Amino acid sequence: MNYSGGYSRENNSYLLCNDEPLTTDKTHTSSCLTPIFKWLINPCNPHTALQSDLCFRLPVLQMIAAKIRDLLFPQSCLLCSNRQAGPIGICHSCLDDMPWHIDNVCPQCALPSVSNHLCGRCLQKPPAFDATLSLFQYQYPVSAMLQQYKYGQMLTLAQTWGEILAMRIGERVLPDRIIPMPLHKKRLQERGFNQSMEIARTLSRHLNVPLDISSCMRTRFTPPQASLPYKERIRNMHDAFSCEQNLQGLRIALLDDVMTTGASLNALAKTVKSAGASHVECWIIARTFTP
Numbered sequence: 001m002n003y004s005g006g007y008s009r010e011n012n013s014y015l016l017c018n019d020e021p022l023t024t025d026k027t028h029t030s031s032c033l034t035p036i037f038k039w040l041i042n043p044c045n046p047h048t049a050l051q052s053d054l055c056f057r058l059p060v061l062q063m064i065a066a067k068i069r070d071l072l073f074p075q076s077c078l079l080c081s082n083r084q085a086g087p088i089g090i091c092h093s094c095l096d097d098m099p100w101h102i103d104n105v106c107p108q109c110a111l112p113s114v115s116n117h118l119c120g121r122c123l124q125k126p127p128a129f130d131a132t133l134s135l136f137q138y139q140y141p142v143s144a145m146l147q148q149y150k151y152g153q154m155l156t157l158a159q160t161w162g163e164i165l166a167m168r169i170g171e172r173v174l175p176d177r178i179i180p181m182p183l184h185k186k187r188l189q190e191r192g193f194n195q196s197m198e199i200a201r202t203l204s205r206h207l208n209v210p211l212d213i214s215s216c217m218r219t220r221f222t223p224p225q226a227s228l229p230y231k232e233r234i235r236n237m238h239d240a241f242s243c244e245q246n247l248q249g250l251r252i253a254l255l256d257d258v259m260t261t262g263a264s265l266n267a268l269a270k271t272v273k274s275a276g277a278s279h280v281e282c283w284i285i286a287r288t289f290t291p
């Protein structure tokens with residue numbers, strides 16, 4: 001498996017100051033490109049000279065720009081090195097073989113359920129969120145890719161996840177805002193970037209749904225959920241978030257990379273609902289089946 005790619009420290013500093021959105025590993029060449037080439041690489045980047053409402057008004061231009069970009073800078077598949085990966089970074093054949101989330105799931109928590117009915121857990125103790133959409137099961141190679149993304153600084157994957165999620169959302173009713181899982185600023189300093197926020201950036205651009213990174217904050221620095229047993233995880237999330245804005249009547253999509261017990265997303269959904277949100281969905285890259 002080829003996990004070539006990644007970003008320089010310079011790019012990580014972009015993330016910390018929320019300056020320039022990430023694109024792909026082609027960013028290494030961007031400093032010496034003229035504005036037109038920067039626009040070809042990322043036509044919706046608000047920092048490029050040719051950015052304008054054209055991105056939304058003339059999707060044909062966007063498509064042409066993407067085609068020219070792929071011709072100039074062909075991208076290899078992250079999994080098999082096939083040079084037909086396109087903007088997603090994964091070729092069709094590898095994409096087909098990914099551990100896609102199963103069809104028969106509980107619509108509220110995305111755990112397996114017969115005929116897509118609500119599962120026993122959600123019936124007995126409904127979570128604060130109303131629905132969950134998961135792209136994949138947390139299995140290889142998705143698990144390894146997420147580890148590389150989060151802990152190996154392989155930030156090109158933010159674009160990959162965002163693009164696939166945008167395709168998967170398809171005709172679903174769109175929310176009013178996308179809120180990525182907030183990181184405590186201490187954790188952000190440790191990691192250098194917020195993995196959910198970077199995926200949400202791509203997604204927001206594709207769906208044309210506003211990205212909200214200011215309403216919700218993580219108020220307590222908590223141990224990583226993965227390091228704790230099930231019951232501890234729920235306790236660990238108590239009062240972990242706050243919401244500074246009125247979200248009255250809004251439909252909100254919460255974005256996170258992995259959902260295990262759902263304790264973090266449940267706590268965030270509770271906070272968002274307390275701020276007035278009428279409907280809260282969880283959009284996640286991978287779901288584990290065994291909490």
Ligand SMILES: [Zn+2]
Nearest residue numbers: 077080091094
């Ligand atoms: Zn491939």
Ligand SMILES: [Zn+2]
Nearest residue numbers: 106109119122
């Ligand atoms: Zn359920």
